[in-house]
Amino acid sequence: MRHIFFLSFLFLILFGCKKANAINDEAYAIQSVQMPAKAENVAYDKKPSPNDAPPPKVDEKIEQKIIKEATLKFETDNLENSFSQIQKAALTSKARIINDSEGKDFATVFRNLTIKVPSQNFDRFISDISKGVSYFEVKTISAEDVTEQYIDLTSRLKTKKKLEERYLEILKKANKVSEILEIEEQISAIREEIESKEGQLKYLESRVSESTVTIEFYKTIPEKEGVKISYGSKLATAIKSGFFSLSDLLISLLSVWPFVILFFVFAYFIRKRLKRRKKE
Structure with missing residues (x-):
């Protein structure tokens, strides 16, 4: 009687362990696929098994990049x-x-x-x-x-x-x-x-x-090698430069001719007034 009871108890322990392992395998298989919130009731007929677990990672040798x-x-x-x-x-x-x-x-x-x-x-x-x-x-x-x-x-x-x-x-x-x-x-x-x-x-x-x-x-x-300039050439260049400067001055004066005329008129009246005062 004791032998029968011991064998029955051992059978229950082994059956419970197998059932627990099956539950763990199923939980792992479900977690490996994250389903959308509204798609949880989609039919999925494939039964989970230990073969569904992802293969172990293999250390692949990748060439240095x-x-x-x-x-x-x-x-x-x-x-x-x-x-x-x-x-x-x-x-x-x-x-x-x-x-x-x-x-x-x-x-x-x-x-x-x-x-x-x-x-x-x-x-x-x-x-x-x-x-x-x-x-x-x-x-x-x-x-x-x-x-x-x-x-x-x-x-x-x-x-x-x-x-x-x-x-x-x-x-x-x-x-x-x-x-x-x-x-x-x-x-x-x-x-x-x-x-x-x-x-x-x-x-x-x-x-x-x-x-x-x-x-x-x-x-x-x-x-390019520099060209030697004679004294006469330098003098001619200076005369040309002075002529151009004088021309620029005359052009500048022409551009302000109204002010020049006013200046001479103003100077004329001041001189005339000064002469009157001396006579008095």
């Missing part, structure tokens, strides 16, 4: 030769020129280039265009590690895609129009976030895959 950029400025004796050298280096490194501009100021003739270089050929390209350059006025090379940002974006994108898949499964089970509309609204919002994350990830990958190199090279314009 580095954004490289460079800014170079140097003087050259021949702009065309320097440009040909840069073109040759670009061809060797499979780079492409995306911006080319040139100009002239008071003392130099210059040319500016913006070049996109595959990151794996970045060092080789810089080395090739540095050949023959005596010194760089500006040489700035930067390397920004964006691996953490890349991993974060990738992880968030995967999470959003999984969430979208879960809402799509819920949508298949929805019966009411109000539930369908609300779930579709949730899916639309998630889709916008997915597209935004994909755009950011694509932009980041493009900056990592291609480095940007900005190059400015210029040639100094030689100053």
